[in-house]
Amino acid sequence: MTRTSQTPTSRKPSADPLMPQPKPILQFNYPLPYGAVVRDGGVQFAIYSKSATSMRVLLYNRVTDSEPSRSIEFDPQTDRWGDIWSIFVPELPIGSLYHFQADGPFAPEQGHRFDGHARLIDPYARALAGKFQPGQDGIVRPPKCVVVDDHFDWQGDRHLKRPLSETIIYEMHVRGFTKSSTSDVDHPGTYLGVIEKIPYLKSLGVTAVELMPVHEFPTEESNGSKSERPNYWGYDPMAFFAPHRGYAYGNKPGAQVRQFKEMVRELHAAGIEVILDVVFNHTSEGNEHGPTFTFKGLENSVYYMLNQDGSYKNYSGCGNTVNSNHPIAREMIFHCLRHWVYNYHIDGFRFDLASILHRNRHGDLVPNPPLVEYIAEDPMLADTKIIAEAWDAAGAYQVGSFANHRWAEWNGAYRDNIRRYWRGDNGMTGAMATRLSGSSDLYQPSGKNPYHSINFVTSHDGYTLNDLVSYERKHNMANGEENRDGDNNNYSSNYGIEGPTRRVAIQELRVRQVKNMLATLLLSQGTPMIVSGDEVLRTQRGNNNAYCQDNATSWFDWRLVSRNTEMLRFVEALTAFRVHQPTLRREAFLTGTAERPNDLPDVSWYGTDGEVIDWQSAYHSMTCLLGTSWLRDRNARCVMILMHAGGSPQNFMAPPAAEKFKWRLFIDTAKPSPKDIYPGATGPVLINGEPIELDHHSLRCYVAV
Structure with missing residues (x-):
């Protein structure tokens, strides 16, 4: 790890030599051991391959060139150190373009798929330029691949290190956030476009953006042809260390590196952290019928899980599976995470x-895999958030049991239970209470x-x-798969008419249900995640798998x-309210007990x-009373949440324990x-002893003042 000293322009040294001088702000870079490493006088190329018999680096003059201008052969006697091929090319400038090329055995049954004609992407490439060429x-x-210098003026930027308990996540797509002409930005669909919308994010009140994949992925077919179903989401990686070139403004090779860093720096300046959605489970090379353009042509059996006949294990549902617990692949993932944290100031993954x-390397689920444990314990990742989608496409489901306490998890049970409760399914009050109070059944054990x-x-x-309350069936015909793709179990309801309607009663109920679920989400213990556009009722017209919809279906419509x-x-x-109310952001599970005899318990249910x-009642109604016991924050207030998912109005009585407080309405x-x-819970005062009538499908929240 190298260290450089920078003084931001906003912190000028004092003119008085007797006055204390500002300390220089240290910036840390994480130098990668492989790939194209810029050195004084040229570039050092280093790449791993145990089974290759020869190696070349191909250099190009222009992005559009189909043939290299220069081919440099590695000498196996002097340029190979163990299984690392390394060669220094003098006078090669930053911005140079290159591929690797490797000879070796083509023996799929033994795990080898070398192709001496294939042009190979450097697994450690910092940036890519251009497209697949037919x-x-x-x-x-x-x-x-582009030779990149990691130098950047961070202007003193550091990780924000906000506790996860104080975090509100906003999941968004870089391109889709501003690509629409309605965004009114100068750089639509780019990292710079995100910068232009930071005031919106800040006013929304989110504290972190979770970016859908930004590491490199193909934007067209790997044979260079245009796909009928474009890759929009980006869950198809081909270069883990490189920010996606398609989100840069302009076509200058490597511009995405600087622009991505600018985006992170400006988001941090606004108090917003950056979390990356990373895809270390498969690559875009596909199965045995797929192309060879990177890992397959370097050390196929190391980077991928293979069957005995040389075909690919497919736990990802995408054709192949990265052999992530092989020491070489594991090392690559470690370097990659550190690279994004220290060279891009990323706050989590x-x-x-x-x-x-x-x-493990055979595809078997194991309790303490090295990779998962090392990520949790890596001292260089200690300040980052690490979040698991704790399942895979082969039946593994580990929600509540994924690794140790460093790992947070997407809570699929929360999603399903909240949807079912507000839809009015029977027997969901207990599940709703458990999810609202932090899912102790899943995480406490x-x-x-x-x-x-x-x-x-x-x-x-x-x-x-919006679509969750407007459609009961998925409408994915535009994806070109005859509506076979996408989940069939959505726990949704259209409330009488499929899709848009002019019937005012249905429109009002749909809006109410959206508010019910958003209120539940932001009043629950745990870490909330909002999807970009839900706050303004964005629709995909019933498409529940818009992975290939790089158009208005997926883009944020800013007219909303x-x-x-x-x-x-x-x-x-x-x-x-959530940011300022510690009652909703407890770091320990609720106990149902009070700190002192006359205090409200931290939670009680009525x-x-x-x-x-x-809990055996057939009602779809309940009251949650949150006390301030065990909290030490003076801003903590008691909160009372009344929920009614039934189809008719329902009278509630406030619990006797609540009558000693003065309550003001926050939400109805x-x-x-x-x-x-x-805002600020300044609504009408609750009159103790009088019935509280909740309309059908509604939620009220009161705050003690």
Whole structure:
């Protein structure tokens, strides 16, 4: 690890020599041991291959060149050290373009797929340029690697290190966030476009953006042809160390590196952390019928899990599976994570299909896999958030049991239970209470805390929140798979009409249900995640698997910000309340006990009559009373949440324990704006002893003052 000293322009040295001088702010870079390493006088190329018989680096003059201008052969006697091929090329400038090329055995049954004609992407490439080029000779010509210098003026930027318990995550797609012409930005669909929308993110009140994949992925077919189903989401990696070139403004090779860093720096300046969705479970090379353009042509059996006949194990559902617990692949992933943390100042990672990381080199699930444990214990990642999608495409499901206490998890049970409760399914009050209070059933047995539960009702994968209350069937015909793709179990409802309607009663109920679920999400113990656009009722017209929809179906329609200002106001008030209310952000599980005899317990549950709830009741209603016991924050206030998922109005009585407090209304989802939410909980005072009537499918929240 190297260290350089920088003094930001905003911190000028004092002119008085007797006055204390400002300390220089140290910036840390993490030098990668492999790839194209810039050195004084040239570039050192280093690459791993145990089984290659010869190695070359191909240099190009232009991105559009199909043939190299220069081929440099590694001398096996002087340029190979163990299984590392390394050669220094003098006078090679930053920005140079290159591929590797390796000879070796083609013996799939033995795990080898060398192709001496293939142009290979450097696994450690810092940036790519161009596209796949079609070739009549059958040679796959992938995007070219770019020689990159990691120097950047961070202006003193550091990781924000916000506790997970104080985090509100906003899942978003870099391109889709500003690509629409309605975004009114100068650089639509790019990292710079995100910068232009930081004021919106800040006003929304989120504290972290979770970016859908930004490491390199193909934007077209690997044979250079245009795909009928473009790769929009990006869950198809081909260069883990490189930010996606398609999100850069302009075509200059390597521009994405600087622009990505600028985006992170400006988000940090606004108090917003950056979490990356990383895909270490498979690559875009596919199975035995797929192309060879990187790992396959270097050491196939090391980087991929193989069957005995040389075919590919497929726990990802995408054709191959990265052999992540092989020492070489594991080392690459470590270097990659450190690279993003120290060279890009990334604050955390969400690991796609993370249960694959729990599989050993044979594909078997094991309790303490080296990779998962090392990520948790790596001292260089100690300040980062690590989040698992704790399942895979081969049946592994580890929600609540994924690794140790460093790992947070997407809580799929939370998503399903909240949807089913508000839809009015029977027998869901107990599940709703458990999810609202932090999912102790899942996380407490494994020694975790409420904030390890990443609570979400929607994600990129599935319906938007607006569509969840507008469609009962998926509408994925535009994906070209005859509506076979996408999940069939969505726990959704259209409330009488499939899709858009002019019937006012249905429209109002749908908006109310969206508010119910957003309120539940932001009032729950745990770490909430909102999907970009849900705050303004974005729709995908019933498509619940828009992975290939690089168009208005997926893009953020910024006209909705003005059309649905009432919903946006509702969410902004919720996030602001959560940020300032420690009662909703406990770091330990609720106990149902009070610190002192006359205090409210940290949580207690009641039925509509104000008495202790009967969990066997057929009602769809309950009251949650959150006390401030065990909290030391003066801002903590008692909170009372009344929930009614039934189809008719329901009277509630406040619990006797609540009558010694003065309560003001914060939320009433049944009321039209502005009476649906009172920022700062300044609504009407609750009159003790009088019935509280909740309309059908509604939620109220009161705050003690």
